[in-house]
Amino acid sequence: METISDNTTFKVTNQGFVKLDRFDGSNFTRWKDKLMFLLTILKISYVLDPNLQPFPEPIDKDTKKMIEDRKKREEDELVCRSHILNTLSDRFYDLYTPMKSPREIWNALEFKYKTEKLGKDKFLIFKYFKFSMVDNLSVLDQVHELQVLVTKLLKVKIVLPESFQVGAMISKLPPSWNDYRKKLQHKTEEFTLEEI
Known part of the structure; x- marks a missing residue:
């Protein structure tokens, strides 16, 4: 078995560890929780934080640390976006691919399915009585x-x-x-x- 010495090996190892079904519009909360668990293990879930401040535009006076931090954030956003898209059914993949930011995709999915969930919650009451x-x-x-x-x-x-x-x-x-x-x-x- 390979040792977990770099991020690439770590990511492959954890994908096998967290079983993610493709999201097809049902069980949004379960899918979201599983995906967030994976993104947290990969230490990239922070890019979905709505309070995360954007990096300022690059300038000539940027420090080496600032350049490295910006590059890491860009890579983490790319990996996060890829993980989100790769766990979507083909229909949803095609719908959300044009969105370039993982946070934009995440927010769009949450908005759509949290609204639907409210309707389903009301339906639960009806289902219980019926x-x-x-x-x-x-x-x-x-x-x-x-x-x-x-x-x-x-x-x-x-x-x-x-x-x-x-x-x-x-x-x-x-x-x-x-x-x-x-x-x-x-x-x-x-x-x-x-x-x-």
């Missing part, structure tokens, strides 16, 4: 699906009290469970999600 269990699927699988919905709601800061979740779960039981549902609804003691 959810009902059916007889032809495993009840445990359906309970798991409902719990995944609750977890997604928590991520968008919608907290459902446990007693509400218990009541919802009972009401969402499949039709073949009507007798059990009625039995649970008429009990006076409180149930936890685990007990249900």
